[in-house]
Amino acid sequence: MHRQLLDLVVCPGCLPEERPLAAHIQETRQGDIYTATLTCPGCRKNYPIDHGMACLLPQSDLALVGKYTELPVVSAYLWSHFADLFDDPDQNTAYLSWSSMLNASSGVALDTGCAVGRLTFELARNAELAVGIDRSHAFIQTARLLTREGRLSFDLIMEGELTEHREVRLPHDWPLNRVEFVLADALALPFPKSVFQCSSSLNLLDKLPAPLKHLDELNRVTSDTRAQLLVADPWSWSTEIAPKTAWLGGVPSGSFAGHAHINVRHLLENKLLPAWKILDEGTIQWTIRNHRNHFERIHSDYLLAQR
Numbered sequence: 001m002h003r004q005l006l007d008l009v010v011c012p013g014c015l016p017e018e019r020p021l022a023a024h025i026q027e028t029r030q031g032d033i034y035t036a037t038l039t040c041p042g043c044r045k046n047y048p049i050d051h052g053m054a055c056l057l058p059q060s061d062l063a064l065v066g067k068y069t070e071l072p073v074v075s076a077y078l079w080s081h082f083a084d085l086f087d088d089p090d091q092n093t094a095y096l097s098w099s100s101m102l103n104a105s106s107g108v109a110l111d112t113g114c115a116v117g118r119l120t121f122e123l124a125r126n127a128e129l130a131v132g133i134d135r136s137h138a139f140i141q142t143a144r145l146l147t148r149e150g151r152l153s154f155d156l157i158m159e160g161e162l163t164e165h166r167e168v169r170l171p172h173d174w175p176l177n178r179v180e181f182v183l184a185d186a187l188a189l190p191f192p193k194s195v196f197q198c199s200s201s202l203n204l205l206d207k208l209p210a211p212l213k214h215l216d217e218l219n220r221v222t223s224d225t226r227a228q229l230l231v232a233d234p235w236s237w238s239t240e241i242a243p244k245t246a247w248l249g250g251v252p253s254g255s256f257a258g259h260a261h262i263n264v265r266h267l268l269e270n271k272l273l274p275a276w277k278i279l280d281e282g283t284i285q286w287t288i289r290n291h292r293n294h295f296e297r298i299h300s301d302y303l304l305a306q307r
């Protein structure tokens with residue numbers, strides 16, 4: 001883990017109390033923390049850093065199991081995020097479009113639900129440090145491997161069990177020393193108030209059991225001034241993930257009746273303080289590739305806000 005993060009992390013289990021963690025460092029490699037235990041002086045909970053990866057989940061059993069940890073899904077997300085880097089004919093430019101909206105120059109940037117990290121890498125090109133967080137061990141491990149090696153080979157599914165080899169090579173001018181990926185929960189961000197100049201949540205809100213709590217958390221950790229926030233989502237609400245009462249839209253009545261992009265805009269402008277001003281909004285298409293002949297085209301509404 002990047003040393004700079006040591007000054008930025010707090011105990012996710014003690015929130016809303018923001019308690020800095022004490023580090024017992026056992027091993028460092030090339031200036032980064034490789035093996036350590038971070039301990040909360042309040043609740044005494046320990047958070048491990050193992051092989052450089054910090055696990056800052058409020059409970060260690062919160063690491064995702066299922067869909068976002070399976071190899072075909074990791075492969076599908078590597079394709080979604082990096083297909084332009086290996087010149088795939090079906091590549092899409094969604095992450096470039098989203099990253100071009102944000103500029104974290106001279107600040108620290110946060111990408112929540114970062115998956116295999118494309119937006120985090122893009123944010124690092126302007127930021128002092130870009131931090132990607134996700135609850136999937138497989139995604140964070142993959143993003144960290146890419147950061148360390150600058151390249152990664154994987155098997156892309158063609159049909160059934162048939163795969164083809166692909167290699168992601170990150171461009172040489174990407175500042176990989178300004179990127180960090182940690183295991184953390186978007187509902188209990190292990191950071192203190194106002195540390196990020198720029199924050200993002202792409203395609204995550206509808207995957208959370210408490211989406212409003214995530215917006216509160218994003219609002220808490222993002223700076224009160226000269227800050228940017230990018231929220232994008234296709235609003236694929238499902239009772240398998242969140243009860244209807246927690247949805248931010250997609251229902252005919254209740255506090256979040258109607259469409260979520262309107263309700264989230266209202267929250268940003270009127271409820272989350274200090275209030276956000278919407279700079280831009282629209283829809284961006286992105287693609288999940290399941291195999292050679294099967295692509296899911298997703299339209300995500302985005303809101304770009306500043307304060």
Ligand SMILES: C[S@@+](CC[C@H](N)C(=O)[O-])C[C@H]1O[C@@H](n2cnc3c(N)ncnc32)[C@H](O)[C@@H]1O
Pocket residue numbers: 064068080112113114115116133134135136139184185186187201202203204207208
């Ligand atoms: C639909 S994917 C979107 C990934 C990426 N932001 C993108 O747009 O390509 C949802 C991501 O959220 C992550 N996720 C789900 N629940 C989470 C939570 N509570 N905290 C952090 N990440 C979470 C998943 O592991 C997955 O990477």
